[in-house]
Amino acid sequence: MKKKRPTLQDVADQVGITKMTVSRYLKNPDLVSSPLQTRIREALDTLGYIPNRAPDILSNAKSHSIGVLFPSLTNQVFSEVLRGIESVFEPAGYQTMLAHYGYSQEAEEARIITLLSYNVDGLIISESTHTERVRKMLDVAGIPVIEIMDSVSPPIEQAIGIDNEAAAYAMTQLMIKKGRQKIVYFAARMDMRTLLKIRGYERAMEDHGLTPLCLKNNEASSFTLGGQFLHQALEQQPDTDGIFCTNDDLAIGALYACQKAGISIPQQIGIAGFHGHNISRAMVPLLATVITPREEIGRLAAEQLLSRLKGEPVSQRVIELPFQLEVGESL
Amino acid sequence: MGKKIVVLGVSGSGKSLIGKRLADALGYPFFDGDDYHNSSNIEKMSKGIPLSDQDRFGWLYTLNALLKNHECAVVACSGLKPEYRDMLKKDLDDVTMLYLKGDFDTIWQRHQKRNGHYFKGQDMLKSQFATLIEPTQSEAFSLDISQDADAVFQQALAYIKQ
Numbered sequence: 001m002k003k004k005r006p007t008l009q010d011v012a013d014q015v016g017i018t019k020m021t022v023s024r025y026l027k028n029p030d031l032v033s034s035p036l037q038t039r040i041r042e043a044l045d046t047l048g049y050i051p052n053r054a055p056d057i058l059s060n061a062k063s064h065s066i067g068v069l070f071p072s073l074t075n076q077v078f079s080e081v082l083r084g085i086e087s088v089f090e091p092a093g094y095q096t097m098l099a100h101y102g103y104s105q106e107a108e109e110a111r112i113i114t115l116l117s118y119n120v121d122g123l124i125i126s127e128s129t130h131t132e133r134v135r136k137m138l139d140v141a142g143i144p145v146i147e148i149m150d151s152v153s154p155p156i157e158q159a160i161g162i163d164n165e166a167a168a169y170a171m172t173q174l175m176i177k178k179g180r181q182k183i184v185y186f187a188a189r190m191d192m193r194t195l196l197k198i199r200g201y202e203r204a205m206e207d208h209g210l211t212p213l214c215l216k217n218n219e220a221s222s223f224t225l226g227g228q229f230l231h232q233a234l235e236q237q238p239d240t241d242g243i244f245c246t247n248d249d250l251a252i253g254a255l256y257a258c259q260k261a262g263i264s265i266p267q268q269i270g271i272a273g274f275h276g277h278n279i280s281r282a283m284v285p286l287l288a289t290v291i292t293p294r295e296e297i298g299r300l301a302a303e304q305l306l307s308r309l310k311g312e313p314v315s316q317r318v319i320e321l322p323f324q325l326e327v328g329e330s331l
Numbered sequence: 332m333g334k335k336i337v338v339l340g341v342s343g344s345g346k347s348l349i350g351k352r353l354a355d356a357l358g359y360p361f362f363d364g365d366d367y368h369n370s371s372n373i374e375k376m377s378k379g380i381p382l383s384d385q386d387r388f389g390w391l392y393t394l395n396a397l398l399k400n401h402e403c404a405v406v407a408c409s410g411l412k413p414e415y416r417d418m419l420k421k422d423l424d425d426v427t428m429l430y431l432k433g434d435f436d437t438i439w440q441r442h443q444k445r446n447g448h449y450f451k452g453q454d455m456l457k458s459q460f461a462t463l464i465e466p467t468q469s470e471a472f473s474l475d476i477s478q479d480a481d482a483v484f485q486q487a488l489a490y491i492k493q
Contacts, residue, residue, distance in 0.1 A: 321392070
């Protein structure tokens with residue numbers, strides 16, 4: 001059973017002041033004298049008072065919370081995006097409400113309904129394709145929406161991300177320049193960004209007169225899946241000399257599976273990942289990867305959302321941030 | 332002593348050369364602004380299409396993030412207009428800016444000696460000079476690039492170390 005929470009009146013009684021004074025303190029402690037601040041703080045601590053935002057939300061129609069939707073929480077990419085987002089919202093007094101949808105459009109729809117029902121002031125979404133109902137609801141909700149991670153798909157209002165296809169093209173081209181001819185692409189989840197990356201990889205291979213081979217799996221990416229893919233690749237194409245993975249996890253899994261099988265990297269097979277997580281900068285050999293500006297995407301999305309909450313118009317519908325190629329030691 | 336340094340100037344003024352030498356001398360990492368353009372900017376530049384302010388936004392935002400994320404750094408960036416320079420040092424109060432000052436003829440001569448750069452043609456350099464609003468004394472320390480590179484480097488290093 002839910003316990004009865006201490007009320008503002010309980011705090012006021014404890015200190016021997018009026019409810020109004022406690023309420024003033026909660027709005028801004030400096031509105032009451034400094035000795036009184038100490039006494040109120042002590043009473044709040046003793047009673048374990050929990051502020052109730054509901055009246056504030058009802059009277060202002062502002063919740064000071066921002067909905068943030070990620071496809072997955074096991075994917076490290078999004079913890080770094082979140083760090084960027086919170087570095088802006090925390091100091092601005094906004095709370096992020098986090099939800100994830102396992103790369104499913106239906107789950108995304110359900111999460112967006114929930115977040116909107118909590119009256120979030122704005123939304124940051126990690127997907128560029130949505131159900132018809134989501135599009136309609138976002139239109140009706142009338143709150144600023146920013147889609148992140150992809151700068152190519154047309155945005156609902158504003159998008160901040162990278163050109164995933166160009167990034168995959170650039171890395172494939174680098175691998176070809178390093179002498180790789182039989183490069184296999186490892187793809188998981190098959191979300192829109194992965195499809196764009198596959199297109200970049202295939203285009204680069206074909207532009208250089210090479211035959212693309214893409215291994216696909218709908219499961220979540222993991223180190224073990226990278227290992228499975230390696231064995232599958234060697235079965236289908238025994239003379240595989242390059243592996244380009246849709247993320248670092250698959251690449252690291254494939255690299256360890258090669259080491260276990262006595263295949264030397266990069267002499268026999270060159271391997272590249274995508275994103276440039278910290279571990280790729282510490283492992284042996286250092287992983288070649290596409291470094292994506294994850295924290296910057298989060299920070300910029302939050303800054304743009306804040307400026308729109310202040311009533312500024314959308315300054316730029318699409319903001320494309322650059323990626324960097326890291327050659328590492330695995331090519 | 333400056334720990335976050337930006338070397339400004341039009342393309343061909345020697346930003347990368349001076350910036351890299353400064354970074355090596357100080358033991359700071361060096362970032363060449365040209366490496367931080369997004370793919371659509373690179374495509375535009377390779378076709379000789381001048382960049383708009385919107386095109387430059389993500390680029391300048393990224394260079395500003397590099398300065399924020401590194402305790403010490405040297406960044407080379409054209410920074411042609413006061414707005415661009417403000418974006419480079421946004422939320423930072425410890426950025427030292429150096430401006431490599433030269434006239435069109437001096438820099439065009441250097442351009443003709445360079446290869447393998449996205450920068451194409453005299454028109455692009457003309458458009459840079461047309462866009463350029465030189466930094467004031469309070470914005471950046473000016474270095475005269477009609478001197479040889481060693482003299483420019485020594486002068487820059489002395490200024491940073493003061």
